[in-house]
Amino acid sequence: MVTTDPSLRSATRRRIILFPTPFQGHINPMLQLANILHTHGFQITIIHAKFNAPNPSNHPHFSFKPINDGFAEIADQLATNQDASYVLKYLNKSCVDPFRDCLAGLLAEPGQDPVACLITDAAFYFAQAVADELKLPRMALRTSNLGCVLAYDVLPFNSKPACFYLTKQDTDYEASVPEFPLLKFKDIVKITTNPQGMGEFVTNMLTQMRASSGIIWNTFKELEEPDLETITQVFPVPSFTLGPFHEYFPATSSSLIEQDRTILSWLDKQAPKSVVYVSFGSVARITESEFQEVAHGLSNIGFPFLWVVRPGTVAGSEWLESLPENFVEGMGERGRIVKWSPQQEVLAHPATGCFWTHNGWNSTLESICEGVPMICSPCFVDQPINARYASDVWKIGVFLEDGFERTGIEMAIKRVMMDKEGEEIRERISCLKEKISKQYYMNFLMIQRKEVMERQETNGFS
Numbered sequence: 001m002v003t004t005d006p007s008l009r010s011a012t013r014r015r016i017i018l019f020p021t022p023f024q025g026h027i028n029p030m031l032q033l034a035n036i037l038h039t040h041g042f043q044i045t046i047i048h049a050k051f052n053a054p055n056p057s058n059h060p061h062f063s064f065k066p067i068n069d070g071f072a073e074i075a076d077q078l079a080t081n082q083d084a085s086y087v088l089k090y091l092n093k094s095c096v097d098p099f100r101d102c103l104a105g106l107l108a109e110p111g112q113d114p115v116a117c118l119i120t121d122a123a124f125y126f127a128q129a130v131a132d133e134l135k136l137p138r139m140a141l142r143t144s145n146l147g148c149v150l151a152y153d154v155l156p157f158n159s160k161p162a163c164f165y166l167t168k169q170d171t172d173y174e175a176s177v178p179e180f181p182l183l184k185f186k187d188i189v190k191i192t193t194n195p196q197g198m199g200e201f202v203t204n205m206l207t208q209m210r211a212s213s214g215i216i217w218n219t220f221k222e223l224e225e226p227d228l229e230t231i232t233q234v235f236p237v238p239s240f241t242l243g244p245f246h247e248y249f250p251a252t253s254s255s256l257i258e259q260d261r262t263i264l265s266w267l268d269k270q271a272p273k274s275v276v277y278v279s280f281g282s283v284a285r286i287t288e289s290e291f292q293e294v295a296h297g298l299s300n301i302g303f304p305f306l307w308v309v310r311p312g313t314v315a316g317s318e319w320l321e322s323l324p325e326n327f328v329e330g331m332g333e334r335g336r337i338v339k340w341s342p343q344q345e346v347l348a349h350p351a352t353g354c355f356w357t358h359n360g361w362n363s364t365l366e367s368i369c370e371g372v373p374m375i376c377s378p379c380f381v382d383q384p385i386n387a388r389y390a391s392d393v394w395k396i397g398v399f400l401e402d403g404f405e406r407t408g409i410e411m412a413i414k415r416v417m418m419d420k421e422g423e424e425i426r427e428r429i430s431c432l433k434e435k436i437s438k439q440y441y442m443n444f445l446m447i448q449r450k451e452v453m454e455r456q457e458t459n460g461f462s
């Protein structure tokens with residue numbers, strides 16, 4: 001069963017406990033979902049890791065319970081280890097006891113409403129066994145699109161790990177992957193540096209998604225219609241496509257880094273659809289030479305640009321040390337570099353012409369919702385899959401196929417900003433934006449109707 005109906009009701013059980021994984025791209029959708037559920041009358045408790053803890057004062061209507069995640073022991077590896085499966089598998093072990101204790105304590109609290117269910121990030125697969133032990137239904141929030149999970153389900157992480165180490169010199173590098181022909185071998189080599197580790201993580205996550213009471217997806221039916229039916233066959237538990245969550249609640253309140261809002265007045269001074277917005281999200285890293293190619297690409301194009309360089313983006317640098325000489329002086333008023341932006345507002349600004357993105361799923365959805373064409377530069381995990389969908393299936397972005405190289409960068413920006421191809425991309429993405437706006441409006445009406453009904457019930461009307 002797949003439903004897009006957001007009215008998850010329960011007559012008596014009005015408490016929901018949620019548990020996000022401690023990363024920006026996962027905290028945002030979980031807190032947005034929590035807000036949606038709160039609007040539907042549920043009390044919300046967030047259990048969270050101490051690492052990347054959300055700020056409770058931004059969510060005074062929720063209660064927060066930190067647990068000791070043991071993350072400090074491996075935190076120094078984050079700067080160098082790009083194997084996402086290592087960190088995720090570690091957290092799935094280190095959180096077991098603190099999470100069980102915290103959850104059992106919450107369930108035993110006297111005088112509280114009973115708990116309707118637990119919702120954890122799908123990546124916290126260990127939580128299913130804890131929920132079973134405590135006899136609590138667990139739902140999994142999968143913060144990616146459906147296509148990514150369908151790909152993860154069949155990619156040969158364990159059976160053919162050598163595929164993930166192909167290089168440009170291998171004849172198959174440009175060929176399609178037989179298990180998931182949308183993807184090329186050059187895409188899957190980006191997913192992970194440790195196929196067996198990733199395979200183990202993916203198997204655990206998908207097995208426990210199948211064992212859950214249901215899966216909530218931050219995606220929408222109109223975008224992934226063809227994959228919806230397959231999902232219900234592959235995951236025979238109820239699936240709920242309730243996204244895009246950020247249409248209801250912006251990501252600003254759950255931002256872990258302070259957003260530089262001064263750039264909004266700079267954007268106000270730029271011509272409509274003239275600015276190239278560049279951001280590679282909260283965890284991706286690039287090399288010093290790739291960083292320099294980005295800088296040369298941006299300085300060679302004539303367009304204004306807004307470039308988010310998160311401290312730590314460039315391996316081995318604090319922030320901007322490896323920019324080419326005189327870059328900042330040369331860009332003058334034409335460019336802005338910031339540490340972190342109010343991304344949703346930037347994408348919604350009339351001056352933004354295109355989004356050069358790493359295709360994290362939140363960024364991809366945010367770009368679709370604002371009708372901003374993309375240049376796709378995926379780095380790792382789900383990003384190469386999202387990028388292929390964006391460029392080859394939905395045709396709403398140009399894939400920067402040959403990585404970070406200044407001539408390719410200039411050509412990609414030109415294709416999106418000046419060519420007929422760019423106009424067609426803009427038309428297609430605007431069409432998707434329109435579909436979401438309609439769905440958002442319908443859901444908004446349902447929330448309003450529910451609030452009116454509740455008020456009537458409280459006042460004794462039926």
Ligand code: UDP
Pocket residue numbers: 023024025026028251255259279280281282283284308339340341342343344359360361362363364366
């Ligand atoms: N984001 C932001 N400011 C920035 C860059 C990103 O607020 O300068 C937000 C963005 O709106 C999105 C999240 O951070 O909600 C990044 O999530 P995504 O899934 O795109 O990528 P990840 O960081 O997980 O790689």
